[in-house]
Amino acid sequence: MITVALPKGRIAEETLGLFEKIFDKKFIFEDRKLILKDKEFTFLLVRNQDVPTYVLHGAADIGVVGLDVLEEKELDLIDLLDLQIGKCKVCVGMKNEDKLDPNKPGIKIATKMENIARKYFSSKAMATTIIKLYGSIELAPLVGMCDAIVDIVETGTTMKQNGLKVVETIMHSSAHLIANKNSFISKKEEILKLYDELYKVCNGKMH
Numbered sequence: 001m002i003t004v005a006l007p008k009g010r011i012a013e014e015t016l017g018l019f020e021k022i023f024d025k026k027f028i029f030e031d032r033k034l035i036l037k038d039k040e041f042t043f044l045l046v047r048n049q050d051v052p053t054y055v056l057h058g059a060a061d062i063g064v065v066g067l068d069v070l071e072e073k074e075l076d077l078i079d080l081l082d083l084q085i086g087k088c089k090v091c092v093g094m095k096n097e098d099k100l101d102p103n104k105p106g107i108k109i110a111t112k113m114e115n116i117a118r119k120y121f122s123s124k125a126m127a128t129t130i131i132k133l134y135g136s137i138e139l140a141p142l143v144g145m146c147d148a149i150v151d152i153v154e155t156g157t158t159m160k161q162n163g164l165k166v167v168e169t170i171m172h173s174s175a176h177l178i179a180n181k182n183s184f185i186s187k188k189e190e191i192l193k194l195y196d197e198l199y200k201v202c203n204g205k206m207h
């Protein structure tokens with residue numbers, strides 16, 4: 001039995017879609033239930049940022065999570081496979097009329113991705129003050145709380161509709177299959193079998 005942590009929302013649905021293709025049967029969570037048990041798999045529905053935590057603590061053997069979350073958390077997990085779904089970018093955004101001035105001391109950056117933001121600006125030797133937010137990041141520059149944001153851009157609609165533009169792209173992200181280190185040893189055969197199947201449906205062929 002393998003326990004799989006999935007991030008609530010579209011990525012969970014798309015991942016279950018991949019499992020449906022592989023195993024030729026439906027995997028559907030009932031109404032508000034957070035656990036789905038099947039013969040071979042138990043699926044858990046968790047918040048996106050919590051997926052690595054469930055896997056790290058061994059509550060799930062494997063999980064599906066954005067590369068951006070993995071980068072942000074830097075946990076001791078195995079990054080098995082890029083599932084090629086949930087593609088997005090982590091970008092620096094500003095108001096349309098603003099420009100990033102690298103010489104301005106203490107540029108204020110609002111973000112939910114503090115580590116990614118801090119690392120990025122320190123690699124450019126830019127002194128920043130990071131303001132941690134939990135959502136609706138695009139609002140912060142509009143009310144003068146920050147000079148720029150670091151946030152996820154998928155379609156670009158949220159930034160556009162709020163009069164913001166992408167000034168720099170920090171990284172590309174997509175959903176990755178991750179594994180707990182102990183599970184990868186104790187359930188290696190089962191996990192690698194699933195890995196092969198997922199690799200085939202994600203990449204169209206075996207490597």
Ligand code: PRP
Nearest residue numbers: 135136137151152153154155156157158
């Ligand atoms: C994410 C992200 C952006 C938006 C980008 O937010 O933080 O706000 O999606 O998508 P787009 O480029 O397609 O418009 P999410 O919906 O996860 O909500 P949040 O504001 O609570 O983080």
